[in-house]
Amino acid sequence: MNLRGLLNAINLAWRHLAFHGVRSSILVLALGISAALPLVIQSLIERGETATMARADRTPLVVGAPGGGIDLVLGALWFLPEPLGSIPSRTVGEITDSGLADALPLSLSARAGGAPVVGTDVGYLDFRDLRIAEGRSFAVPGECVLGADLAAKRGLGPGDTILTDPEGLLDIGGGYPLRLRITGVLAPARSPDDGAVFCDLRTSWIIAGHGHVHIDLEEVKDEPEVLMGTSEEGRSIASAAITPYTELTPERLETLHFHGNPEDLPIEGLVVVPRDAKSSTILSARLERRGEIQLARPSVVIAEVLERVFKIGALLAGILVATGVATLAVVALVLALSIRLRRDELDTLSRIGAGRATIATLLLSEVVILAGGAALFALLVLACSFSLPDDLVLRLAN
């Protein structure tokens, strides 16, 4: 068979497939998806491992309340919603005063429309290499910055506000929702930080009801349900009807105060950044001796988690490969049946002069075109999967 005959056979194959477009498309999709899924799963696992380990490796040590190390690390690094125990915020000062490390507090109990509200030190943004893309950072309690994804998803930006979630509908003693002023939006970081709200630690304490500002009683002196009277010393007495402000304005900040020593107020975790390897060793030894706190190394904890994920991923990939083989067998059967159904057509081709080689080339070309289309589709699906976050699995858990 010469080249012209080959091209004619391919042309006939293409026209046949095009004539049965729906059937051909279904075959391409079935083959393509069967080939793509194991590749996508494998790719997600590998990228997930790289990204997850990168975030864990960039977080030298995490300190929190005694309990599960995995919960602590996932909470402190991925802001997962599972409640964590708390430790007093004085732990931050104890670590920084040692001169061995910097400590970044994390208050993780609050949410705003389901998104994590991370109360922290403004230095956290530097530590995570988070840049302000629009507006400015938070400067005082009541202000916040949004991660890029959250801002885009909610259509929020500097000058807007975001309301925190109430602690519980039945918890009348809990904190009031606080309206946070958005002062900036972070540049995309392709990390959990993209979906979070960042504010000052004191803001989180106010959300949790550990501190508040008060209405100026002069403003409500004509409201008897709010103002009960005047003390012997001439001080106004407010009733329980007086509510904390739901928004902290610069003027109201003058009256901001906390119930108790701020050093005793809770944080859910803190990121510890030792000065060097020697400082890390000394500090770790000191912290591990303390029973009231837990020290976790995210790189170790996450490596253990990933090991389990790998086992599940390998199992899943095996199942998908088996499914792909079954799909391939079904497709082969469909093609074989198709040839049987086309016997009259092939006989006609033979009678008008097409040789066995031409007919074989025709059938083979159809298979090659279908396989090529499926491969192209599989590659496109794989390419599309790269738009998914690297740490998709952990994000889905958030």
Add this chain to the structure above:
Amino acid sequence: MTTNHAPLLGLVAGALLLAATGCDGTSGEPRGAAPEASGPPTVFADNFPLQSFAQVMGGTEVEVNSPCLEGESAVDYRPTPEQIIEIQDASLILLNGAEFANWTANASLPGSRTIITANAFRDQWLESTHHHHHDHDHQHGPEGEGVHDHAHWASHTWLDPNLAREQAAAAAAGMQNRLPGVSTVGIRARAEDLMAELGALADQAALIRGLELPPIIGSEPVYEYLASACGLDLHEADWHWNEPTPHDGMESLRNLVLATGARHLLVPSAPTAERLEVLRELGLEPVLVMPLANPPTPDGTETFTTLMGRNLDQLQALAPGQSVD
């Protein structure tokens, strides 16, 4: 033969369209470090003593910012959120602590680059008898539930040369550890000179403590640490001596003069002619002792140690038989 290419071509076109539009969910935003500020590293100091220490120790290798350098009062400074953002960008933030500069209590400052210089001697803080912020003291409900009144600390810690030396040491440690690209050898050498000067001031304070100084009245509640360092028999007037209407009234001051027999009034700056006349009618001689939260003049070039030395000279001269050039 009529061929229907539409479904197959549609599949290919759809896939290509998906690849072109939907696949690239990334913004393409480069993830880089925050832009590095050009020029020397900056140090922010919230009052004059720390500003002076940073300038002396940093020399020309650092740029020092402070409200004092912009003609603002360090005591009354209330930065806007935008100014706080500028302060956040400093390589090192030196705060006095001991409740000096109330704005720092509600400012979001990076803890790793912030040094509260008075924290090292927290056990030596002195309680202030003067309440500036009564609005913090309140109770919830008539039964007093949730009372959270708390002590206020005297904040002019630097007027005790020993404490000033500790604050300078904290600042020096921070400058050696936290300033990128600055020679630690140079800072250490200049810090040693500064410590020697502050040590001489501490010695002079100890000398004054051994002298028999007469009772003294302080015109403003800022001299607690000076009194402690120099062993002064200091009586607080809280008179707001240079205001048009004295804070506590003339009668209370007159009674204080009678009760203590004091003949000297510590004043933070030279009194007006009218005030000087009032003081002399009371039998009081003003003694200029600068609180030094701010420099005497915004563009002055004298260091804290020079001015503090002048303060101590003024006190030493009050002792019988003492005179200072």
